[in-house]
Amino acid sequence: MVSDDKEAPHWSLDIYRDYLRGVSPPEGRFDPEDAWEHVYDVFPVYGKLDVTGQAWSARHKGALRIRRTPLPQEGAVRLEVTSEVTFLDFEPLPTRSQRTTARVRCLADTLSTPVAWELQSTAHNAEGNARAMSELRESGSLYDGTLEFSNGDRSRTVQVVGEVTSNWSLFDAVHRLPCDERASFEFVMLEDLRLPRRGQSLAWAGRTEISMRGSAVRLHGYRQVGEGVLPLHYWLDEEGRLLLVLGNVRAYIWKGAATAINRGDQTA
Numbered sequence: 001m002v003s004d005d006k007e008a009p010h011w012s013l014d015i016y017r018d019y020l021r022g023v024s025p026p027e028g029r030f031d032p033e034d035a036w037e038h039v040y041d042v043f044p045v046y047g048k049l050d051v052t053g054q055a056w057s058a059r060h061k062g063a064l065r066i067r068r069t070p071l072p073q074e075g076a077v078r079l080e081v082t083s084e085v086t087f088l089d090f091e092p093l094p095t096r097s098q099r100t101t102a103r104v105r106c107l108a109d110t111l112s113t114p115v116a117w118e119l120q121s122t123a124h125n126a127e128g129n130a131r132a133m134s135e136l137r138e139s140g141s142l143y144d145g146t147l148e149f150s151n152g153d154r155s156r157t158v159q160v161v162g163e164v165t166s167n168w169s170l171f172d173a174v175h176r177l178p179c180d181e182r183a184s185f186e187f188v189m190l191e192d193l194r195l196p197r198r199g200q201s202l203a204w205a206g207r208t209e210i211s212m213r214g215s216a217v218r219l220h221g222y223r224q225v226g227e228g229v230l231p232l233h234y235w236l237d238e239e240g241r242l243l244l245v246l247g248n249v250r251a252y253i254w255k256g257a258a259t260a261i262n263r264g265d266q267t268a
Contacts, residue, residue, distance in 0.1 A: 009208050009209065009210050010205070010206065010208040010219075010221070010233070010235075012205075012221075012233040012235075012246050013208065013210055013235070013244075013246070015055045015056060016056075016244075016246065016251065016253065017210065017211070019058060019253070020210055020211065020212050020253070021211050021212065021213070021214075022213065023212050023213065023253065023254065023255075024212065024213050024256070025212040025213065025215055025217045025237065025243070025254075026237065026239070026241055026243070026254065026256065026257065028239075029239060030175075030239040030240060030241045032172075032175030032176045032240055032241075033070065033176070034070065035067075035068055035069050035070060036067075036068050036257065037065065037066070037067040037068070037257060037258035038065070038066055038171075038241075038242070038254075038256075038257060038258070039063065039064070039065045039255040039256055039257070039258055040063070040064040040065075040245075040252040040253060040254060040255055041061050041062070041063060041252070041253045041255050042061070042062035042063055042064050042083070042084070042085055042086070042250055042251070042252050042253075043056050043057055043058060043060065043061060043062070043086075043250065043251045043253070044056065044057055044060050044085070044086060044087060044088055044249070044250060045057075045247065045248055045249055045250060045251055046088070056251055057088060060086040060087070060088060061086065062083070062084040062085045062086040062097060063082075063083070063084050063255075064081070064082070064083045064084075064171075064252055065081070065082040065083075065258065066079060066080070066081050066168065066171050066172070067079070067080040067081075067258070068172055070108070071105075071108075072108070075107065075108050076105055076106060076107060076108055076115075077105075077106045077107070077108050077112060077172065078103070078104070078105055078106075079102075079103075079104040079106060079112070079168060079169065079172060080101075080102070080103055080104075081100070081101065081102040081103075081104065081168050082100075082101050083098075083099070083100045083101075083102075083168075084097050084098070084099045084100075085097065085098050085250060094125055094126075094131065095123045095124070095125065095131060095134075096124060096125055096126045097123075097124045097128075098121060098122070098123055098124070099121065099122050099124060100119060100120070100121040100122075100192065101119065101120050101121075102117060102118065102119040102120075102168065102193055103117060103118050103119075104116075104117040104166070104168065104169065104193065105117065106169055106172070110163075110173065110176070110177075110185070111163055111164075111165040111169065111170070111173045111185065111187055112165060112169035112170070112172045112173040113142070113163070113164055113165060113169070114140075114142060114164070114165065114166050114169050114190060114193065115141060115142050115143070116139075116140070116141045116142075117139065117140050117141075117193050118137075118138075118139045118140075119136075119137075119138055119139075119140075119192075119193050119194075120135070120136065120137050121135070121136045121192075122134050122135045122136070136151070137151065137152075138150065138151045138193075138194065140193060140194075142160075142164055145159060145160055145161060146158070146159060146160075147159075147160055147164075147190070147196065149194070158196055160188045160196055160198070161188075162186065162187060162188060163185070163186065163187040163188070164187060164188045164189075164190060164196075165187050165188075165189055165190070166189060166190040166191070166192075166193055167189060167190075167191055167192065168192075168193070170189070170202075170224075170234070171242060171245070174202075174222060174234045174236065174242055175236070175240050175241070175242060176240075177202075177222065179204075179220050180204060181204045181206070182204070183202075183203065183204045183222070184201065184202070184203045184204070185201065185202045185203075186199075186200065186201045186202075187200050187201075187202070188200065189224075189226065189229070191228075191229075195228075197226060197227055197228045197229055198226070198227050198228075199226045199227040200224060200225070200226030200227070200229070201224070201225060201226055202222050202223070202224045202234075203222060203223055204221075204222060204223075205220075205221040205222050205223040205233055205234075206220070206221065207219065207220045207221075208220075208221070208235070210235075217237055217243075218237070218238050219235040219236060219237060219243065219244075220235070220236055220238075221233055221234055221235040221236065222234045229247075230247055230248035230249060231247065231248065232245060232246065232247040233245070233246045233247070242254075
């Protein structure tokens with residue numbers, strides 16, 4: 001049970017506290033260097049309060065699944081991503097969701113630097129049908145400060161300086177970052193493996209506590225800020241397992257390890 005002397009939840013958790021009380025926390029040991037497959041529910045966040053006084057929508061639920069496979073002999077990691085993000089149903093907008101799959105080869109370094117990838121993405125309407133001419137197939141690579149993107153017979157290059165990661169790579173990298181108030185990292189973030197966001201920084205956000213299914217779950221976290229992105233908070237449990245990624249555009253909330261979900265042992 002939650003103790004009376006628990007820490008007050010960090011402000012970034014405020015609007016999710018009621019929802020998280022119904023989410024089962026993970027159990028058991030976690031090795032961030034090992035193979036794993038994690039699943040998150042994904043919710044859009046409103047720019048302002050809606051008529052019910054909520055700042056996010058639990059009704060418009062998407063999903064993110066990330067599978068990590070170590071390639072130790074190659075000093076690399078393979079990430080397989082399946083993502084569906086949803087959009088609030090404003091009548092003039094025909095797109096209700098974006099479905100993306102990606103296969104990313106990353107270095108086994110601090111920020112899981114992506115070095116080669118393939119992705120496919122399609123927009124879908126309210127009936128779940130793919131919208132005409134919405135499919136994107138693209139491959140990319142990073143070598144010696146040059147990002148190269150290829151889409152059929154078209155290609156483009158972008159020069160970058162410094163460390164590079166991607167939003168999905170960070171779901172892997174934060175597992176291995178130190179629990180230290182001095183922890184700070186600067187990088188270029190490749191958003192959805194397509195758009196470089198320069199001037200990003202990730203720094204220690206402290207410790208906090210949240211109630212999940214009657215249990216007090218202690219968390220530690222990091223805060224990301226930078227050009228072209230709204231602040232993001234990454235919250236991990238005491239095992240170093242990423243449970244929450246909370247921003248002003250989307251919220252990613254732990255659903256479970258894929259094996260547990262498949263067994264029916266762990267659901268949101």
